[in-house]
Amino acid sequence: MGIPYFPGCTLHVKAKGLDDSTRATLAALGLELTELPEWTCCGTAFPLAQDNYMGMVASARILAKAAKEGDGRLVTVCSFCYNVLKRVNFALKNNDEARTKLNAYLEENYNGELRVLHPLELLRDDLGFDSLKTRVDRKLKGMKVACYYGCMLSRPAKEMEFGEPENPALMEEFVKAVGAEPVDFPYKTKCCGSYQVLNNYDLVAGRVKDILKAARVRDSEVIITSCPLCQFNLDWLQDRFADEDKSFSKIPVLYFTQLLGIALEISVAKLGLDNHYVDPKPLLQAG
Amino acid sequence: MAAENKMVSIYIMGKQYEVPYGVTIMKAMEYAGYRFIRGCGCRGGFCGACGTVYRKPDSFRLKVGLACATMVEDGMHLTQIPFYPANRASYKLEELSPSLGTLLQHYPEVTRCLGCNQCTRICPQELSVMDYIAAAQRGDIEKTAHQSFDCIMCGLCASRCPAEIVQYNVGILARRLYGRHIAPRAAHLAERVGEIKAGKFNDELSRLMQMSKEELQRRYEARDIEQ
């Protein structure tokens, strides 16, 4: 029996590479994950209106079911899922009204006892980065990596407990542990434009250009993230940018677990590297 | 005798009627003078045409059932919701690919699911409706198809959905995609259809068609039945 794991909707098809690489890498490091038996969408966006408990019901039910697994932990890797599950869990634990209203609605009682964990936290706390260092090949030595957290992992700081709201460092520690070199990346928690991609191309294109440029300025060879929507926004638009501007040079956008998989020499087929718009395969030859 | 004559009070769309104890909602409504032109089909609990919402006097909870398969109770408030004017995409199945993109193109509103679970609570077939919508939302067509398999398309789920999702139409799209594009082809079926087309059974069929009714009956009763 592994640690209870909530993959999230997008990881079933669109971000299958994130799901596959998360399971494969953590299993290779002795951290087996077991998918929850039945789960729904988490709701993705935490409701910010004080009385919007309806927006928390889906996450609350997922947490209540996960608590029945008896492990005391729930692991999820998608930044949106992580953000909303952790925030709803916080509300269930600390907000009496939220707890009362949500429990009146659920099929079972749950009071926020779980710890919602990101795989980066598992790697740091359960495995340890020192131990991770001894497990990786030297393949990534010297590779310059831009760690892109996006807006979901570290904010709000009090609820997420993921480091400084604008300057978290966990992903950089991870990059060092796998033998690569994190670059100084001031745009690491700037939002990519998120769901505005649905009907606001200019907003997203502007943000993505700035983020890619900031990564390029520091000679990054790859950007890593744990968010399928950041990954999509940063990756998908590059073809169009390259068409518009012949001097634009593309930069692959990987999930951090895919980078970990490369470092652990897990077979490429298990890492889902084929579904990226900017081909990350040349990186594999780098080492 | 007394039990047979027992009457109960029910409220159809708010109006009180005295109807016999122990009959279905559908029979009670007909007893009360309603005549069904729509909202009635097989009368046997299969076709899903007579979805009905009711409430018992001691509870705020709304319950559902098929009018042809639910017994009246004293003090019951009810109305039929035989049809719901919900979104229904049109498509050419053979031109679709069995993908998440297809589901989202036809029913993007599945991503509006709030997880409130009202659809599951109301389903007269006791399907895990919320779970098959969750599967559709993540692009798991096979699971959506299997979990929605017993859906009778009564539409009650859609009547309760705050996200305006049409669960039953999402389900049938998934089952069609599954049947047409994902389920493995049955080789023996194709072979048999080929045999039929080639006329292998023509002689036998024409023999049957010329038989007397008595002979057919005799053969029918003596047939092999798969246990």
Added chain:
Amino acid sequence: MTSEEMTRKVKELSGQNPYLCMQCGLCSASCTGIGVMDLLPRQVMRFLQLGKEEILKNRSIWMCTTCLICTARCPRGIDIARVMEALRTINLRKGNDILAPEDVPAELLAEIPQMALTSGFRKLSA
């Protein structure tokens, strides 16, 4: 909706006090959506302080990506993202929205991770 009603409702929905804002503009300088906004977040806060109801009809409230950078930086501790959400919520609860499923182009629907739809509908659709 009168201006008093609007102010009361925004306070209630956001749990924030707009009068704490000292108009320093750090939120505007930080904002993700700034390039496509007509009123900057600082101006939204000012309009709210002045009770100008036209803020409810403003485009800016729909350009917010709820990235919480304004909230993280506000020196007065105002959760500005919650104020923006309150202004959207007042609209959404009347059925005023800016994103309908049928508005999203079919080719984008085929490509996009569905989480964009889920979150977009939650924030921008009634």
